[in-house]
Amino acid sequence: MITLGSQGKNTFLEDVNKKSGANVLECYQCGKCVSTCPVSQYMDFPPREIMQMIKLGLRNESYMANSHWFCLTCSACSGRCPREIDIPAVMEAVRHLAIEENYINDSKKVKEIRKFHEIFLSMIKRYGRNYELRMMAEFNIRTRNLFKDMHLAPKALLKGKIPLGVKPLKSAKAIKRMYEVAERLEKNK
Amino acid sequence: MKKLTYFPGCSAHGTSEEFDSTLKLVLKTLDVVLEDIPDWNCCGATSAHVMTENLAYALPMRNLVLAEKLENTTMGIACASCYQRMKVTKVHMDENPELAKRINTTVVEEGTYQGKVDVKSMLQYFYEDIGVETIREKVTKSLAGLKVACYYGCLLTRPKNITNFDSPEYPVSMDQICEALGATATEFDYKTECCGASFSISNTEVVLNLSGQILAMAKESGAHAIVVACPLCQSNLDMRQPDIEKQQGIKYDIPVFYITQLMALAFGNPIDQLKFPKHIVPVEGALANIGKVSPVPEKVKKPIKAVEAESEVK
Numbered sequence: 001m002i003t004l005g006s007q008g009k010n011t012f013l014e015d016v017n018k019k020s021g022a023n024v025l026e027c028y029q030c031g032k033c034v035s036t037c038p039v040s041q042y043m044d045f046p047p048r049e050i051m052q053m054i055k056l057g058l059r060n061e062s063y064m065a066n067s068h069w070f071c072l073t074c075s076a077c078s079g080r081c082p083r084e085i086d087i088p089a090v091m092e093a094v095r096h097l098a099i100e101e102n103y104i105n106d107s108k109k110v111k112e113i114r115k116f117h118e119i120f121l122s123m124i125k126r127y128g129r130n131y132e133l134r135m136m137a138e139f140n141i142r143t144r145n146l147f148k149d150m151h152l153a154p155k156a157l158l159k160g161k162i163p164l165g166v167k168p169l170k171s172a173k174a175i176k177r178m179y180e181v182a183e184r185l186e187k188n189k
Numbered sequence: 190m191k192k193l194t195y196f197p198g199c200s201a202h203g204t205s206e207e208f209d210s211t212l213k214l215v216l217k218t219l220d221v222v223l224e225d226i227p228d229w230n231c232c233g234a235t236s237a238h239v240m241t242e243n244l245a246y247a248l249p250m251r252n253l254v255l256a257e258k259l260e261n262t263t264m265g266i267a268c269a270s271c272y273q274r275m276k277v278t279k280v281h282m283d284e285n286p287e288l289a290k291r292i293n294t295t296v297v298e299e300g301t302y303q304g305k306v307d308v309k310s311m312l313q314y315f316y317e318d319i320g321v322e323t324i325r326e327k328v329t330k331s332l333a334g335l336k337v338a339c340y341y342g343c344l345l346t347r348p349k350n351i352t353n354f355d356s357p358e359y360p361v362s363m364d365q366i367c368e369a370l371g372a373t374a375t376e377f378d379y380k381t382e383c384c385g386a387s388f389s390i391s392n393t394e395v396v397l398n399l400s401g402q403i404l405a406m407a408k409e410s411g412a413h414a415i416v417v418a419c420p421l422c423q424s425n426l427d428m429r430q431p432d433i434e435k436q437q438g439i440k441y442d443i444p445v446f447y448i449t450q451l452m453a454l455a456f457g458n459p460i461d462q463l464k465f466p467k468h469i470v471p472v473e474g475a476l477a478n479i480g481k482v483s484p485v486p487e488k489v490k491k492p493i494k495a496v497e498a499e500s501e502v503k
Contacts, residue, residue, distance in 0.1 A: 038383045038399050070395075073235070074343035074383040079357045086348075096242055109392060116391035120236035124248070128230045130199040139390055149390070152428060159467050161428065163203050170228045174298065178251065181295040182243040 012059040019093035026083045027051040033077035033087050042109075043067040047077055047087050050094065063098035067091065069110045100186075112143050125179050128169030132162050192261045193314070194306065195223040196252060196275065198268035198420075199231050205420030207464035208267055211449040212311060214463075218327050218456040219319055223265070226255050232274040235387035246288070247295040249278035254299045256306045263307045265314045269419035270386075272310040273344040273351070279308050280351050310345055312418040312448065313354045316362040324369045329457035331371030334481040337451070338377040338412035339363040340403060342384055342422045357381065363448055367416060370455040375410035379403045384425040393429075400425045401433040404441045413475040415445045423447060427469050444472040 017023055033040075033047040040046040044065045045053065053062045062068075071091040078087045098105075105111075119138045123131050140148050156162045169175060193216075201209035216223060229252050238245035252275065256264050266272040282289035283304045293302050309317070315324065347357045355362045358381065364374035382403055385396030404426060407415050417423050427445040434440055450463050465472045 038385075039395060042395060070392075072343070072383055072386050072388070073238070074386070075347040075357075076343065076381070076383065079347055079349060088348075092238065095239065099240065113388070113391045116387075117236035117239050120234065121240060121244070124231045124233065124237075130203075130231050130234070132199075132203045136390060149393070155469060156428065159469070160206065161204055161424075161467060161469075163206075167202060169230055174251070174296070175230055177298075178247050178295045179244065182241065182247045185243045185291065185294070186241055 010055070010057040012057045012062070013054055015097060016054050016090060016093045019096060020086065020089040022086045022090050022093075024051055024054045024085070024090060026085055027055070028083060030082060032080050032082065036076045036080050038074060038076065039070045039072060042070050047071075047091070051085075051087070051090070054090070054094070060103075062094050063101070063103035064105055066105055066107060066110050068095035068098070069105065069113050071095075115139065115142055125175060126168075126172075127166050128172050128175045129166055131166035133164060134166070136162075191219075191221045191318075193221050193223055194256050194259050194261045194264040195225050196229055196232075196256070196264055196266045196271060197225065198266065198271040199234075200268055200420040204424050205268065205447070207467050208420055208423070208447045208449060211447060211453045211463055212267055214453040214458050215449050215456065218453075218458075219323070221319075224259055224261060226252055226259070226264075229255065232271040234270055234274065238274070243292065243295070245274070246278050246281065246292045249275045250282065250292050250302055251296045251299055253279060253282075253304075253306060253308075254293075254296055254302050257303055258300065262305055263309060263314070263318070265309055265311050267311050267418075267420075269310060269342060269344040270421060272308065276308045276351055279304065279306075310352075310354070310418065312341075312345055312362060312366075313352075315366060315448075315452075316355075321365050321369050324366055324452070328370055328455045330455055332367075332451060332455050332479050333371040333373075334478045335372040335414065335475065336375055336412050336478070337367050337372050337414050337416045337446075338375050338407035338410050339367060339380060339416050340377070340407070340422060340426070341380050342417065342419050343381065343386070345418060346381060363416060363418065366448065367451065370451055372451065375407075375412045377407060377410045377412065379406040382406075384422045386421055386425070389421065389425055389429070393432075396425050396429060397433050397436055400429055401437055404430065404433060404443060405437075405439070408441055408443055412443065413478050414472070415443060416448050416451060417445055418448045430470050442470060442474065444468055444470045444475050446472070 031048045045067050050067050068091040073088045075088055116139055119135055123135050140146050197209055233245050233248035237248055289302050341360050346352055346355045346360045349357045367374045385399040388395045423445050453463055
């Protein structure tokens with residue numbers, strides 16, 4: 001549904017432009033981003049369509065699309081965009097807005113991707129660095145897929161590819177404080 | 190003797206320990222001394238910028254501020270993802286002092302961000318600060334006979350306005366370094382395609398597909414091995430290779446080296462220091478090609494008439 005703000009203003013376009021620093025209106029729909037994107041085949045709406053949806057003010061539909069969750073920020077699209085639009089920044093802006101406004105895409109894949117990032121960030125909050133083994137274990141437990149990648153475990157562990165522990169930061173408290181301040185900044189924007 | 194501020198990154202203590210240790214061997218030969226950023230923290234990787242804007246800047250900023258306290262003004266980063274996060278933060282902070290001030294409130298105790306440290310990937314450091322010629326001079330054991338596909342991935346050269354290094358479409362820095370070591374760099378079209386990166390765990394299906402295409406193209410280019418400068422690329426192409434082979438029903442058997450492993454080898458370091466047993470895909474087959482150079486160039490171009498005659502016979 002097209003939702004426009006007061007006086008028919010496309011507030012969604014304004015929000016995305018402000019957050020991303022890009023100007024989505026410059027997109028002339030050539031589709032080069034789609035043919036370049038390594039993951040467009042997995043997206044509900046490929047990048048070109050998301051750009052048009054933003055122009056039309058389709059806030060709800062853009063938030064609920066899986067596209068911004070599948071974007072790998074590889075920047076192949078923006079490198080080839082004839083209008084030089086920072087498309088990954090646009091994708092990121094849509095995602096951040098969706099998170100802030102509590103839109104939750106509950107497809108299995110998106111849930112797993114989001115869970116992974118949340119677990120990763122919780123590892124850093126706790127140790128200041130990534131604890132790979134624990135991160136993988138938590139991911140398997142919390143996505144109820146205990147045996148995922150278990151066939152790789154014996155070799156990876158035996159070869160020391162994945163260490164059993166992590167050396168936490170001396171100033172782990174500094175990271176916790178950083179998280180708190182960053183969260184406050186996020187709210188008071 | 191040169192000094193370089195060093196950000197190892199989490200994977201240097203984990204999945205890419207061999208990148209870190211062989212990098213140190215290489216720098217010893219090149220007479221560069223590393224100085225670790227004291228008590229560095231994770232850069233936030235993909236997860237921080239996917240989920241939140243402020244934390245994605247705050248985590249790298251703490252490292253940048255800590256690095257400014259050291260004498261040297263260049264920071265070398267082994268991991269391509271850490272490099273990208275650190276460089277993005279630096280560029281955005283330098284462009285926007287207002288934003289820098291806001292993010293700085295998350296790391297007040299560490300100090301004030303001044304933007305005086307330059308951020309480089311180790312590949313960029315080798316290419317720009319050391320130079321291909323110096324690397325060539327240090328080679329004591331040529332890798333002649335070994336054909337490699339140099340794979341850069343997304344983050345070392347893209348986006349151009351952030352990295353400001355090499356070409357985002359067809360980079361050549363790693364190729365030139367490999368050729369200086371005596372190896373042959375193949376014509377490889379998938380140099381900067383994405384391997385699937387952070388989906389390694391959360392969306393493995395995508396990684397198997399994308400990394401599978403890279404392996405196929407590398408094989409087609411005639412390479413014995415792939416060379417990388419990114420821990421995530423290495424683990425996706427190496428650790429996931431048996432799964433890709435199973436899915437596609439093709440045996441690739443193509444090892445994935447870190448550029449520093451090959452440099453250390455060519456600089457004459459003993460093979461048992463290069464951590465080859467850590468690889469999932471065995472390296473021996475590819476390394477056996479070193480020294481096997483036929484005296485006559487392999488592809489002797491036949492005159493066009495001879496080719497036409499041949500095709501007529503068929």
